[in-house]
Amino acid sequence: MIESEDLTVREDYQDIIVICPTCKTKKDLKIPTKIINQAKQLTTVSIPSGTVCEHSFQSFVDKNYKIRGYQKIDFEFSHMEFYESADAEVEETDGPTVNLSSQQLFQDIIKLLRSYVDDKEILGSGLFNVDGHVLYSSLPSNTLFSIIKEFEVRSEKKLSSLKKMYLELENDQKICSNYINIKDMRFALVLFFAQTVKLGMGNLYLNDLVKKIRKLEN
Template sequence: MAILDQNVHPQISELNEYSKVKITCPVCKVKKELKFPKSVINEARQLTTISLPKDLLCDHHFQAFVDKNFIVRGYQKVDFEFETKKSVEYKADVKFLNKNDNELFENIIFEGNFVEFNPVRKNNRDSHPLPNNTEKVLGKRSRKDIYNEFWEFIDDRNINFKEFIEKDKRRLKLKLGIV
């Protein structure tokens, strides 16, 4: 695995240079050309191991071995993968509408180490005045508008937004770690 040495200071231009590598899934044979930073591959002694997570290329998680000439020399299937729970980041301006803490605790389910918030009834939205900026949204919004506003919070496997998820370059940049 290529780990950049802390004493090595790559040039800024190296960090912005990418090379395209043709990747083929060893399970389902789906092909795609992905960009990889040249600096990572150049720092490796021989082969660079690149982990390709599930849903980046296809439904399989596998590893590709890339040489100094940016040629794939082999693949390795992943037999077992720990699934990480994605944490949801909340913005600082989020406000809770429930003024009564008892109502909040009545809707929490505790079973062993499992905790879930499951409100049985919905609050009457008329009792809470809407801020002025949300009142301007009248009528139905398109799925594309909803996706563009909430894309960070929509799961990669959501079938309702699948067509937008597959085409979204922001998600690919996040998966590749490109800011």
């Protein structure tokens, strides 16, 4: 078992003021700087209802923490989400992260990951590259930072050839990850489970997720 304190990673935040595109309510939100700094393009921040106001919406944040725009949405989600989004004005477009995030398949995978989170058994989900670069996350901040650090360490030790990763926190919450090749690029899927979920059941959820992604590719 891995102690939760050992998994805790300190992370700096940047304050940004967001404005709801529907009711114009303003609020100061703290955004993890590491996620913004990792992105080669814009970072989409999905803001659930109750965070700023009664509306759910998305903001698009550039690498200078400037909001480039907002979008009203017609789907529901319960956690703040971060993922890299395409921007035609940005010249840095090399690498597997950008290649995937610019495809419709990436949006379909995000919808699938979002659909798995039920706040009862599955508390969050994510998609990372093998170096810990966040492509999509609805994970709680502390869990997200811990996973980034774990992938970074595994990359440094050249352990990314491993197929799966299971972590159990001190409070019995579980993190299950499965490395997967998507369009000839290697990534890691992550599901974050409540205390009541056994690792065996978590593995079944993860296998089911992989099968559904394979269907999306076809």
